[in-house]
Amino acid sequence: MIKIFAVFAILTVMISTASVYNLKQATEDLEEKKRDIAEEILNDREAIKVLRAEMAYLSRPERLERLSRRHLALNATQTEQLETDISVLSVRDNVQMASLPIDNFQLLLPRQKPDPRAIVRVNQTRSNKNVSVVAKAEIEQKQQGLKTEQEVKQEPLSLYERILAKIGN
């Protein structure tokens, strides 16, 4: 009875000791692996930081400009190279811009003060009445053109409002 108990107890203790030791060893190994990886991550992060700083240093605008002037046949973009409107580039109808101007801005430009003497001079030099009539007709046409232009300008306004309404909803 005692024998069986003792053997059983000894066996249990031995097996459990062995398994605990194993487990312990395995964890320790994993732990060490983890530590190594953590250290590696640290080193890599540090290296990334250094590289990013170096990248920022090497891509200083001033340096890039210098290198570009030396090695590339490129120049800064000029304002003439920019298009005024997206619709110029696209053949499709009804092209809309993603960004809209904040409002429909009507630009005012100064007009030369009318000089009465100038008109008199024109009348003096142009004795032919027909010519002046033609000129008058031209002026009228111009004014009409201006009006139609203003009407045309109404259209983008309505388009603008339509988009505005869309965004508002």
Place this chain on the structure above:
Amino acid sequence: MKPIDLRMEGTRQGAIETARNRIIVVMALFTLGFFSLVVKLISVGVFQANGTTYYQTASSSQSALMARADIVDRNGVILATNLKTPSLAISKVDMRASAEELAQEVSEVLPEMEYEDVLAIMNAKGNHRWIKRKLTPKQEYDIRKIGDPGLVTSDSEKRIYPHGRLAAHILGAVDIDNNPKLGVEAYFDEQLSDPAKSEEPLMLSIDIRLQHILNQELTSYMDKFLAKGAAGLVLDVRTGEVLALSSLPDFDPNDLNGPKNLSEMNKVLQGVYELGSGFKTFTIASGLENKVVDLSDGYDATKPVVVGGFTIRDDHPKERWLNIPEIFAYSSNIGTLKLAQDIGVERQKEFFDKLGLFGKSDIEVYEKSGPLLPRQWGPTELATTAYGHGIAVTPLHLATGIAAMVNGGRLIPATLLRKNVSEFTGVTRISSDDESSAHSQVISQETSGIMRNLLHLAVEVGTGKNAKVDGYLIGGKTGTAEKVIKGGGYSHKAVISSFISVFPINDPKYLVFAMLDEPQGIKETFNLRTAGMTAAPMVGDIIRRIGPLMGVSTTKKDEIEYEDLILVSGHER
């Protein structure tokens, strides 16, 4: 368990009894031993944690390593970062080679240190002595190559500013112990030095490309006009973000011990100047907003006016009656002050107050100044402040105010932090109701539209002609102010030339301000140092470069005749 029932007689029985007792004692001992083993096993296997406490985990040592978060620009380009830089010390106990030998080798690696100095450190008393702090990687490698155990390197950190002096005034700097000085480094110190946030970079509104362009143009114009200093600012009028801010002369944050260090002032935020004609924008906006005048009204600017004993003249005299657009475009002091007299002190003060000209700005640095205001507001002060004299503000005050004039009348405080991420994706939001209500409306939309037109006129036909850029519609205002001499009065030789502009004026996006401190007239400008000759072309050059970079589309000029605006140029007739 049943006790063993064994009984014998006599001395034999006694001996067996003793043996049995001994066996029981031994068994008890064994049981105790096993029991303790079992207890230990259980405690080891179950309760003891797996040694994590012995090692630093990645995250904890991370925070110990990177004590200060990065600062990046609006596109994520690094402006300031911390790098591990070892420091070199000598530990005499571990030293193998002789001090002379070692000193020779060390001084070869470190060119800035003399052999005698190194030797003196090595021979000094005490075991542990610093030789040099913050080595470069190359130097560290070479020191390690010497291979003497007496040379000890220890990790420390150094704040690196890869762009050097480019954004120095905004960033500020840190000293050798990483204590912040100036700039956002000081303002956001709590956030930057928080270990929990060391992985989150601080994103500024600055665009380093614009900063470079601004810096370059300021430098070249400063040299051209032999100016003492220059300053510039690029502001997004829709969001209040500062895209570039430069003040010359500046300093190198990487080298605080250099000859030009922190003593250089940030002219945009700290410098307080009488900025001159830029203020006429405010006066005229105030007049229009308070319905004192409308565009067709005007004032007689034939003769200089005497106010409070001072004779006030026009810098570009037309000597006739001028309407409001003309007063603005030709920068007439007389016309503006007469308008201010009609507006009155109370309304003028109220308007300036609404524009935030009476207090410090909210921008995120500590080194900023409040305005210098007149002590009392009499008729003289009313007249002079109308055209920007007798009241000194920082350029940022002026810029924020002008931005409010053109963006539909909303006063948006300037910020150094990036906001509105959707703006970056190229989709511009039309100012919605909730957004506009967050900022105080200082002038109405209509007045803002008129002010944009007036600013455009000033560039198109007025004093700012030199700022014209092909393809863009620009609005702007020159400002030439004579510097105040110590002890009172104005200097006729020292001026501050500034130009404040907004482009494109048909859809205001960016505000560009530039000023020159004491420019000298040169042959090219007919020895003139007025803003129209010095600062205006500088701003034109800046816009010419940043416009295409920021993808601002050009505008065809269609000229609409407008009956109320009649300007007659004095030169053409």
